[in-house]
Amino acid sequence: MCTIKNMDYKVRFVNPQKQYAEHREEYMAVLDDVLARGDLILRKDVEDFEKAIASMVGTQYAVGLNSGTDTMFFALKALGISPGDEVVTVSHTFIASIAVIVQTGATPILIDVKDDFLMDVDKIEEAITKKTKALLPVHLNGRTCEMDKIMEIAQKHNLFVVEDAAQALGAKYKGKMAGSFGTAGSFSLYPFKVLGCFGDGGVLTTDNEHIAEQARLMRDHGQKTKTDIVLFGWNSRLDNLQAAVLNKKLVHFPGWVAKRREVAKIYDQGLAGVSGVAVPPQQDEDHFDTYQNYVLRAQKRNELAAYLKERGVETLIKDPVANHKHPKLGLDHFSLPYTERLAEEVISLPMYPELTDEEVRYVIEQVRKFYG
Numbered sequence: 001m002c003t004i005k006n007m008d009y010k011v012r013f014v015n016p017q018k019q020y021a022e023h024r025e026e027y028m029a030v031l032d033d034v035l036a037r038g039d040l041i042l043r044k045d046v047e048d049f050e051k052a053i054a055s056m057v058g059t060q061y062a063v064g065l066n067s068g069t070d071t072m073f074f075a076l077k078a079l080g081i082s083p084g085d086e087v088v089t090v091s092h093t094f095i096a097s098i099a100v101i102v103q104t105g106a107t108p109i110l111i112d113v114k115d116d117f118l119m120d121v122d123k124i125e126e127a128i129t130k131k132t133k134a135l136l137p138v139h140l141n142g143r144t145c146e147m148d149k150i151m152e153i154a155q156k157h158n159l160f161v162v163e164d165a166a167q168a169l170g171a172k173y174k175g176k177m178a179g180s181f182g183t184a185g186s187f188s189l190y191p192f193k194v195l196g197c198f199g200d201g202g203v204l205t206t207d208n209e210h211i212a213e214q215a216r217l218m219r220d221h222g223q224k225t226k227t228d229i230v231l232f233g234w235n236s237r238l239d240n241l242q243a244a245v246l247n248k249k250l251v252h253f254p255g256w257v258a259k260r261r262e263v264a265k266i267y268d269q270g271l272a273g274v275s276g277v278a279v280p281p282q283q284d285e286d287h288f289d290t291y292q293n294y295v296l297r298a299q300k301r302n303e304l305a306a307y308l309k310e311r312g313v314e315t316l317i318k319d320p321v322a323n324h325k326h327p328k329l330g331l332d333h334f335s336l337p338y339t340e341r342l343a344e345e346v347i348s349l350p351m352y353p354e355l356t357d358e359e360v361r362y363v364i365e366q367v368r369k370f371y372g
């Protein structure tokens with residue numbers, strides 16, 4: 001049995017304390033400013049953040065919400081997705097991408113991914129039926145799906161596209177930002193995302209005025225004004241305090257992405273040619289990847305994780321059971337061979353801008369030793 005304690009890790013999987021220590025004074029000044037103003041709910045900081053995100057992603061509107069989950073859910077609701085409809089997505093994702101479809105009352109139709117961990121575009125058309133209303137591609141790990149092909153199929157079949165860009169703020173496909181291709185884009189601001197707040201948060205992007213307006217109403221119990229309630233909604237506002245922190249963090253965002261890409265390059269080079277390991281898809285002309293996660297496909301994956309743990313490297317095996325294989329979710333009629341194989345092979349290595357080169361090299365050395 002492994003006896004390592006959290007404090008014994010040489011390299012943590014994530015390390016929010018390190019980022020906080022680096023920027024403590026800036027963050028404390030933001031918190032102090034907001035608290036001194038008493039601006040807590042839907043104030044200027046939220047508006048500023050929404051403007052900044054819309055401008056960065058290249059959409060007309062952005063709406064701050066309490067999570068990436070609600071962001072996708074509200075987009076689907078605003079599009080009228082409801083019982084009897086089908087939405088095509090992948091199983092190789094965080095369960096939220098599938099859950100939001102179920103929460104609308106619609107049926108998720110799951111298809112396989114390719115070796116870049118993203119929706120296999122060649123499988124989309126065979127999943128489309130008369131009931132299909134939308135496609136929900138997931139830009140996993142900070143890499144954007146083949147959005148030109150996905151949009152072409154969507155147009156051909158008259159389908160909406162809601163991009164799950166929870167892990168992909170700043171990622172680009174053929175020069176265009178994730179979250180700007182579809183009818184709506186959905187981002188998570190969960191603390192460990194490339195841009196994360198000090199709790200939960202999400203932001204929706206769209207060029208569609210109806211979706212933006214509906215999301216604003218849904219996040220605040222349908223209150224157009226205090227005297228005019230136009231729908232039954234939810235409480236799903238992005239906190240003003242979180243928005244203020246995010247505005248400050250946005251200044252550092254390009255540098256953080258650049259550092260993640262550098263770390264990925266060191267991993268790529270250090271792990272190239274190690275038999276038993278496949279590094280993630282390489283950065284190429286079409287893809288600007290932001291490396292939300294650095295995910296290996298590894299033989300003897302569980303043994304590798306245990307070996308790394310013993311040597312002080314914290315890793316993550318996120319989905320040891322494919323989402324459609326959880327017996328209680330009623331999705332096990334889907335047969336997705338590649339997704340099922342990935343559940344046995346994938347392992348995420350530490351990835352964040354505060355990693356030192358020395359730490360990255362230590363991780364590489366331990367992986368190499370395991371397969372040595």
Ligand SMILES: Cc1ncc(COP(=O)(O)O)c(C=O)c1O
Pocket residue numbers: 066067068069070093094096097138140164166167187188189190200201202
């Ligand atoms: C791919 C994907 N979709 C959706 C979500 C949900 O985002 P949130 O946790 O902000 O609700 C996440 C969060 O981890 C995610 O990784």
